Amino acid sequence: MKLYHCQGARSLRCVWALEEMRLDYELVTLQFPPRVFDKSYKEINPLGTVPCLIDGDVTMTESAGICEYLAVKYGPTPLAVTPDEQDYALYLNWLHRSDATLTFPQTLVFRYSALEPEERRQPQVVEDYRAWFLGRWRSVEAGLEGRNYLCADRFTMADICVAYALYFANTLRISEAMTPNVEKWWGRLTAREAYQRAIAL
Known part of the structure; x- marks a missing residue:
């Protein structure tokens, strides 16, 4: 397996998952954004985004999907929640919420506060999507009430995928995301050896 990655990008979810599962893989770290700094990368992933996982004849580019794929393909693993378990639907919902609902508004905050040239930055977009993210992030604080993990x-992989949104929030200095239940959960997650290895890579 080969994983294309940029430091701090959503591909961190996949590196963390691979480290948790102790799978053999080759990590290729690119400068962000790779479509700008490595034009040949679009021959591998036409989207020009990371992650990109190559596993034999399989190519995947969605971080939460890659985490789900690894858990099913290379399981059984306690990182997956199976259909016969009570929280299976909750697990899938968190996996998909992690990117579609939580990380999406953050990318707009990032783009219009940091990536765009100064003259193209949009403070109103940043403010609006920051508030959008925090409104949806409240579901994580609520979901952790009375729980050590999300499901x-x-x-599980749900914790890995949702935790990346908090990692990104910290990068963007959205400090309001560190609510009481979230802070305790984050402490448990970041103490994991696989997380620490993934960050070090």
């Missing part, structure tokens, strides 16, 4: 009474 199934254990650490």
Whole structure:
């Protein structure tokens, strides 16, 4: 397996998942954004985004999808919640919420506060999508009430995928995301050896 990655990008979810599962893989770290700094990368992933996972004849480019794929393809693993478990639907909902609902508004905050040239930055877009993210992030604080992890009474791929949104919020200095339940959960997650290895890579 080969994973294309940029430091701090959504591909961190996949590096963390691979480290948790102790799978053999080659990590290719690119400068962000890769479509700008490595034009040949679009021959591998026409979207020009990271992550990109190559596994034999399989190519995947969606971080939460890659985490789900790894858990099913290379399981069984406690990182996956199976259809016969009570929290299966909750697990899938968190996996998909992690990117479609939580990370999406952050990308607009990032783009219009940091990536665009000064003359193209849009403070109103930044403010609006920051508020959008925080409104949806409240579901994480609520979801952790009375729980150590998001579902199934254990650490799963859902925690990895949702935690990246908090990692990104910290990068963007959205400090309001660190609410009481979230802070305790974050402490448990970042103490994991696989997380620490992924960050070091």
